[in-house]
Amino acid sequence: MDVTIYEVAQRAGVSIATVSRTLRGTGPVASKTREKVLKAVEELNFTPSRLGVSLAEGRHAANGIVFPNLSGPYYTEVLLGYEEVASELGRSVLILSTTGRTRVRDLVKDLAGRVDGLLIFGHTAPDDVIAELIQVGMPLVFVSREPLAGADTLRAENTASARLLAEHLALHGYERFAFLGAPLVTGDDVDERWQGVRSVLGAAIEAVPTGHYTVDDGHQAALRLLRSGDRPRAIICSDDEVALGALLAAEELGLAVPDDVAVTGWDDIMAARHARPALTTIRQPMRELGARAARALDELITAARSTPNHLTLTTELVIRASCGHHPQEEPR
Amino acid sequence: MDVTIYEVAQRAGVSIATVSRTLRGTGPVASKTREKVLKAVEELNFTPSRLGVSLAEGRHAANGIVFPNLSGPYYTEVLLGYEEVASELGRSVLILSTTGRTRVRDLVKDLAGRVDGLLIFGHTAPDDVIAELIQVGMPLVFVSREPLAGADTLRAENTASARLLAEHLALHGYERFAFLGAPLVTGDDVDERWQGVRSVLGAAIEAVPTGHYTVDDGHQAALRLLRSGDRPRAIICSDDEVALGALLAAEELGLAVPDDVAVTGWDDIMAARHARPALTTIRQPMRELGARAARALDELITAARSTPNHLTLTTELVIRASCGHHPQEEPR
DNA sequence: TTGTAAGCGTTATCAG
DNA sequence: CTGATAACGCTTACAA
Numbered sequence: 001m002d003v004t005i006y007e008v009a010q011r012a013g014v015s016i017a018t019v020s021r022t023l024r025g026t027g028p029v030a031s032k033t034r035e036k037v038l039k040a041v042e043e044l045n046f047t048p049s050r051l052g053v054s055l056a057e058g059r060h061a062a063n064g065i066v067f068p069n070l071s072g073p074y075y076t077e078v079l080l081g082y083e084e085v086a087s088e089l090g091r092s093v094l095i096l097s098t099t100g101r102t103r104v105r106d107l108v109k110d111l112a113g114r115v116d117g118l119l120i121f122g123h124t125a126p127d128d129v130i131a132e133l134i135q136v137g138m139p140l141v142f143v144s145r146e147p148l149a150g151a152d153t154l155r156a157e158n159t160a161s162a163r164l165l166a167e168h169l170a171l172h173g174y175e176r177f178a179f180l181g182a183p184l185v186t187g188d189d190v191d192e193r194w195q196g197v198r199s200v201l202g203a204a205i206e207a208v209p210t211g212h213y214t215v216d217d218g219h220q221a222a223l224r225l226l227r228s229g230d231r232p233r234a235i236i237c238s239d240d241e242v243a244l245g246a247l248l249a250a251e252e253l254g255l256a257v258p259d260d261v262a263v264t265g266w267d268d269i270m271a272a273r274h275a276r277p278a279l280t281t282i283r284q285p286m287r288e289l290g291a292r293a294a295r296a297l298d299e300l301i302t303a304a305r306s307t308p309n310h311l312t313l314t315t316e317l318v319i320r321a322s323c324g325h326h327p328q329e330e331p332r
Numbered sequence: 333m334d335v336t337i338y339e340v341a342q343r344a345g346v347s348i349a350t351v352s353r354t355l356r357g358t359g360p361v362a363s364k365t366r367e368k369v370l371k372a373v374e375e376l377n378f379t380p381s382r383l384g385v386s387l388a389e390g391r392h393a394a395n396g397i398v399f400p401n402l403s404g405p406y407y408t409e410v411l412l413g414y415e416e417v418a419s420e421l422g423r424s425v426l427i428l429s430t431t432g433r434t435r436v437r438d439l440v441k442d443l444a445g446r447v448d449g450l451l452i453f454g455h456t457a458p459d460d461v462i463a464e465l466i467q468v469g470m471p472l473v474f475v476s477r478e479p480l481a482g483a484d485t486l487r488a489e490n491t492a493s494a495r496l497l498a499e500h501l502a503l504h505g506y507e508r509f510a511f512l513g514a515p516l517v518t519g520d521d522v523d524e525r526w527q528g529v530r531s532v533l534g535a536a537i538e539a540v541p542t543g544h545y546t547v548d549d550g551h552q553a554a555l556r557l558l559r560s561g562d563r564p565r566a567i568i569c570s571d572d573e574v575a576l577g578a579l580l581a582a583e584e585l586g587l588a589v590p591d592d593v594a595v596t597g598w599d600d601i602m603a604a605r606h607a608r609p610a611l612t613t614i615r616q617p618m619r620e621l622g623a624r625a626a627r628a629l630d631e632l633i634t635a636a637r638s639t640p641n642h643l644t645l646t647t648e649l650v651i652r653a654s655c656g657h658h659p660q661e662e663p664r
Numbered sequence: 665t666t667g668t669a670a671g672c673g674t675t676a677t678c679a680g
Numbered sequence: 681c682t683g684a685t686a687a688c689g690c691t692t693a694c695a696a
Contacts (some may be wrong), residue, residue, distance in 0.1 A: 052673030
């Protein structure tokens with residue numbers, strides 16, 4: 001990309017203003033002139049410099065997204081939904097992964113300087129940068145986090161479905177529960193799930209931490225949990241990956257799921273259906289979260305909307321085999 | 333981000349050149365002046381406009397990456413390795429996902445206009461755009477593709493390990509094989525794997541297509557394959573995800589792995605170790621591929637190097653349970 | 665040590 | 681309809 005609008009103008013025998021007008025369709029251009037210009041553009045294989053355009057237009061035509069990592073389908077799916085819609089809207093997407101990173105503050109600020117708007121997962125960005133960004137009016141949408149003034153927040157419903165799940169498990173007659181993948185910060189998705197199940201299970205459930213929310217960490221934590229003296233009758237996991245890890249641990253210890261210990265997940269990632277036994281879980285529209293975030297950002301950026309939106313998408317309890325036997329599945 | 337270098341200069345009572353010098357550490361600045369400038373910067377909370385900087389510097393300080401999708405760990409891992417190193421080198425990364433996209437040509441060109449260099453997976457970008465990009469001297473590194481003039485290519489070794497794997501399976505005494513996940517384009521990783529195994533197995537192996545290289549598609553294809561009259565004794569899969577799908581299919585049909593049918597994968601993703609039975613596979617340094625690509629691009633961009641490199645990283649045959657019983661594992 | 669001014673590549677206003 | 685020309689926000693010779 002080396003040829004500039006000046007060369008095109010010169011070759012076409014017109015001014016750069018005319019070239020610009022022709023290419024963007026803004027303002028009138030005589031059809032003979034237009035032809036000359038297009039011909040020159042063609043011959044020179046001219047593409048307007050993004051930098052020049054952006055500087056003049058005063059916008060990047062790009063969105064950012066900050067996530068912890070990409071282990072497992074959750075962030076990945078949201079990311080893809082986001083990128084697809086952003087792309088439709090003519091915006092590129094810049095990514096920033098924060099786990100294992102030092103100076104996240106600076107990275108986020110730098111990213112913010114390159115885009116017109118940002119999707120931020122949960123609490124992956126330091127509060128003070130967020131405050132700064134809101135302060136300067138940068139369009140922001142948070143996914144998987146409690147509402148926040150000055151920015152959009154978007155999440156899938158957690159508490160109600162957590163209750164639904166807890167109640168379903170209680171109906172199985174289980175009495176001791178564990179919540180594997182204890183919340184790390186208050187106000188994010190996992191915390192809401194925990195609050196939800198605890199609100200119905202009360203003292204019968206205890207929170208067990210896992211480190212990260214990965215298959216591996218779930219596996220390790222479940223191993224410890226299941227080996228302990230009084231193991232729970234049912235393990236409600238923070239998400240499907242942790243649950244997959246729990247399934248592994250149970251198998252390793254020779255425990256049958258759901259007969260010895262029931263296990264449930266969250267998200268309904270593809271592997272949940274394929275797991276053995278298939279995971280009872282809560283389906284959450286990951287792709288749509290990303291897509292909606294991109295659209296919300298677009299509204300904010302184009303100033304089609306100025307007041308923040310706080311949206312909660314509905315989820316669905318998906319009952320499969322891992323939570324216990326159900327009459328309709330096992331006719332007597 | 334609204335305050336410009338002019339306001340800082342004014343407030344500090346100096347020229348914009350001095351502000352720039354102070355901030356970038358280029359050229360001399362009296363320490364008293366420096367202090368005044370830094371104070372003004374602080375008070376105004378000034379951050380140089382990325383667009384301004386890039387336009388003046390003549391570089392984006394950003395890299396792009398184009399991949400088909402993010403289903404499964406392979407692209408994801410490479411992406412993360414890439415982003416991490418790019419970030420260390422002070423470059424942001426812009427992504428472009430191509431599956432299900434129309435006008436990939438335009439998307440790639442647009443992306444190219446926003447970055448200093450591009451990592452492109454296999455054959456995800458149309459040949460003519462690639463030719464154009466090489467033509468204009470855009471730094472390019474291809475991952476998982478056969479060498480190409482005018483750009484770096486980077487891949488993990490395929491053919492030799494494919495032979496190794498095939499020979500190992502032959503030692504088990506198997507006679508009929510299938511390669512699940514037939515190559516879609518010639519010259520990419522999967523094609524090399526196929527060529528490798530076929531070179532030792534000859535007519536004893538047949539290629540079976542899967543659509544995409546996903547768990548689901550592998551599952552479906554394996555189901556058809558295993559139901560057919562003369563099912564193969566061993567299934568060599570194009571990658572771990574397809575293999576995971578094959579495992580599912582075998583289980584569904586009541587076939588024991590490896591006793592009724594052996595299955596192998598490729599990549600050694602995390603799930604391969606956790607699968608039941610654990611997958612025999614070829615370990616490939618995905619993260620490192622991404623990291624190296626970022627460094628290679630940096631060399632090309634900074635003109636530290638001008639001749640293309642074509643690098644092949646070594647892989648490792650990881651023998652686990654899914655390919656058959658081994659003496660050392662099962663002492664008589 | 666500091667300031668002036670010429671780029672960098674567009675867009676868009678305002679006269680013709 | 682078209683062309684000067686002033687932004688846009690910075691970097692960097694070149695002078696002083």
